[in-house]
Amino acid sequence: MGQDSNPVGVLLIVKNYTGDRLNFGLAAERARAEGISVAMVVVAEDCALSSPDKTAGRRGLCGTVLVHKIAGALAAESKALKEIAEIASSAVKSMGTIGVSLSACSLPGRGPSFHLDAHEMELGLGIHGEAGVKRMEVLSADETVRAMLDHMTDPKSDSRLHVGAGDNVALMVNNLGGTSYLELNIIARAAVDYLGELDLWLANYCLHSCCDESKGVTIGRAYTGTFMSSLDMAGVSLTVMHLDQRRTSCLDADTSAPAWPRAALSCISDRPSELSVEDTKGCTSTGDGRSTSRSGDGTSSSWSRVIESVCKALLEKECELNALDTSAGDGDCGSTHARGCRAILKWTATGGIPDCGDGLLLGLAAVLEEHMGGTSGALYSLFLTAAAPPVCEYTTPSRWVCAIQAGIEAIKRYGGADVGDRTLLDPLCAAYDELKSLNSEDDWLTYLGNAAKAAEVAAERTRHMVARAGRASYVGRTRLVDPDPGAVAVATLLRALHDTLLLAPRTP
Ligand SMILES: *[C@@H]1O[C@H](CO)[C@@H](O)[C@H](O)[C@H]1NC(C)=O
Numbered sequence: 001m002g003q004d005s006n007p008v009g010v011l012l013i014v015k016n017y018t019g020d021r022l023n024f025g026l027a028a029e030r031a032r033a034e035g036i037s038v039a040m041v042v043v044a045e046d047c048a049l050s051s052p053d054k055t056a057g058r059r060g061l062c063g064t065v066l067v068h069k070i071a072g073a074l075a076a077e078s079k080a081l082k083e084i085a086e087i088a089s090s091a092v093k094s095m096g097t098i099g100v101s102l103s104a105c106s107l108p109g110r111g112p113s114f115h116l117d118a119h120e121m122e123l124g125l126g127i128h129g130e131a132g133v134k135r136m137e138v139l140s141a142d143e144t145v146r147a148m149l150d151h152m153t154d155p156k157s158d159s160r161l162h163v164g165a166g167d168n169v170a171l172m173v174n175n176l177g178g179t180s181y182l183e184l185n186i187i188a189r190a191a192v193d194y195l196g197e198l199d200l201w202l203a204n205y206c207l208h209s210c211c212d213e214s215k216g217v218t219i220g221r222a223y224t225g226t227f228m229s230s231l232d233m234a235g236v237s238l239t240v241m242h243l244d245q246r247r248t249s250c251l252d253a254d255t256s257a258p259a260w261p262r263a264a265l266s267c268i269s270d271r272p273s274e275l276s277v278e279d280t281k282g283c284t285s286t287g288d289g290r291s292t293s294r295s296g297d298g299t300s301s302s303w304s305r306v307i308e309s310v311c312k313a314l315l316e317k318e319c320e321l322n323a324l325d326t327s328a329g330d331g332d333c334g335s336t337h338a339r340g341c342r343a344i345l346k347w348t349a350t351g352g353i354p355d356c357g358d359g360l361l362l363g364l365a366a367v368l369e370e371h372m373g374g375t376s377g378a379l380y381s382l383f384l385t386a387a388a389p390p391v392c393e394y395t396t397p398s399r400w401v402c403a404i405q406a407g408i409e410a411i412k413r414y415g416g417a418d419v420g421d422r423t424l425l426d427p428l429c430a431a432y433d434e435l436k437s438l439n440s441e442d443d444w445l446t447y448l449g450n451a452a453k454a455a456e457v458a459a460e461r462t463r464h465m466v467a468r469a470g471r472a473s474y475v476g477r478t479r480l481v482d483p484d485p486g487a488v489a490v491a492t493l494l495r496a497l498h499d500t501l502l503l504a505p506r507t508p
Contacts, residue, residue, distance in 0.1 A: 015060025048124025096161030101235025357391025
C-alpha cells in the first residue's frame with residue numbers, strides 16, 4: 001500500500017500483549033519505511049492485576065472494541081490521524097475491563113487451558129486462556145457483578161478505574177464465548193443496578209431496584225453481546241468507559257459493521273414504564289371526548305373495599321383450589337390465584353385504584369398480567385381488558401353486564417373454549433345468563449345474587465364434564481372426578497362480590 005492510496009495514514013490499535021506490541025511495532029516500522037504515516041494506540045484497560053510488582057502489564061481486552069468504534073467514527077468524519085490517535089488514547093485511559101468465568105477456554109484438539117471445579121469461578125482472566133487473578137466460589141449474578149465492579153474500582157489497586165457518583169459511562173457486557181444471551185442480560189441488569197441509575201427510566205426503575213446500594217453512576221449507553229470472545233469460555237467481561245460528548249457521538253455514529261449492536265439503552269427508553277398500572281390512574285380523556293374521571297365521589301375507595309374482600313375470599317380457598325387442581329393440572333391453581341390476589345391487594349394498598357370503570361379493569365388486568373402468571377393470569381387479564389371499554393363512560397349495572405359479556409367473548413375468541421368444556425367459562429356464562437335479563441337497574445343486587453348462585457351450580461357441574469379445553473383436556477377423563485378449580489375460583493369470586501355488595505349496597 002503506497003501513500004497515494006491512503007494519504008491520511010494508518011492507525012494500529014494494539015492490545016497490550018508483548019507479542020502483539022512486537023509484531024505490530026514491526027509492521028509500523030516497515031510501513032513507515034515505505035512512507036506511510038502510521039500511528040499506534042496500545043489498549044491496556046485490564047483491571048485484573050492489582051499489584052504493581054507483576055511483570056506482565058495491563059492487557060488489552062474488550063475495551064478495544066470501543067476504541068475501534070470511536071476511531072472508526074472519527075475516521076469516517078475525516079479527522080486527522082494524529083487527532084484520532086489522541087482521542088483513542090484518551091479513551092483507553094478512561095476505561096476498565098474485568099472478566100469472570102466458570103470455565104477456561106479449550107483450544108480445538110486440546111483440553112481446557114486450566115481447570116475449574118463446578119463450584120468455582122475465576123476473576124480477571126485474559127482472552128487467550130490465561131488464568132485469572134483470583135479464584136472464588138461461584139456466586140449469584142448480583143454478587144458476581146458486585147465482586148467484578150468492586151475489583152475494577154478498588155482504590156487499593158493500581159489498575160483500577162475511578163468511577164464515582166455523577167459519572168456518565170458506557171457499559172459493555174461481553175460474552176467470552178460460552179454464555180447465553182439470557183445469562184448475559186441477567187449480568188447486564190445486575191451491572192446496571194449496581195452501577196447506578198438509568199437516567200432514562202430512572203424514576204420508575206429505582207422504585208423497584210435497590211438504588212441505595214448503587215454507585216450512583218449514570219449509564220449513558222449499554223451494550224450486550226459477543227464482542228471479544230475466548231473460544232468457548234463460559235464467562236463474561238464488563239467494560240466501563242467514561243463518556244464525554246464526543247465519545248458518545250462516536251459510539252452512536254452509523255456503522256455498517258454487522259456486529260455492532262444498537263445500544264441497549266436506546267431500546268430501554270422506548271419501553272413503556274414498568275408501572276404501566278400507574279398510567280391508568282386518573283383516567284384522563286381517552287381522546288374521543290369521553291373524559292371519565294370522576295374523582296372525589298369515593299368510588300375508588302368503595303371499589304377497593306369490594307376488591308379486597310373478593311381477594312380475601314380467594315386467598316382462603318388457596319389450599320382447596322390447589323387440591324382440586326392436583327388431579328387435573330399441576331396443583332397450583334390456588335397458588336396462582338393467591339399470587340394474583342396478593343398483587344392486587346398490594347396495588348389497592350398503594351391507593352392506585354382509578355375512579356373510573358375502565359381504568360379500574362385495565363389496572364387490574366395489568367397487575368394480573370404482571371404478577372399472576374400462567375394461563376389463569378392471561379385469561380383474567382384478557383377478560384378484564386376486553387371488559388373495560390363498556391364501562392368507560394358509565395358504570396351503571398347494565399354497563400357492567402355489557403362488560404362481562406365483552407370479557408366472555410374475548411375468552412371464547414382467544415381461548416378456543418365454550419360452555420360445557422369444563423373451564424371457567426361455565427360459571428361465567430351461567431352468571432351472565434342471569435345478568436343479561438336485568439331489566440330494572442334498581443334490582444341489580446338480586447340479579448347478582450342469582451348470578452352467583454348460578455355460577456356455583458355451574459362450577460359444581462363441571463365435575464361431570466369432559467375437559468375439551470384448558471389443561472385438564474390433557475388428562476385422561478377417568479382421573480377427573482372433582483369440579484374444575486378454575487370454575488370454582490370464578491364462582492367463589494362472584495359469591496364474594498355479591499356478599500360484599502349486599503352488606504354495603506351501592507351502585508357498583
Ligand atoms: C503494557 O504491558 C507492559 C508489560 O508487558 C507494561 O509494562 C505496560 O505498562 C503496559 N502498558 C500500559 C499502557 O499499561
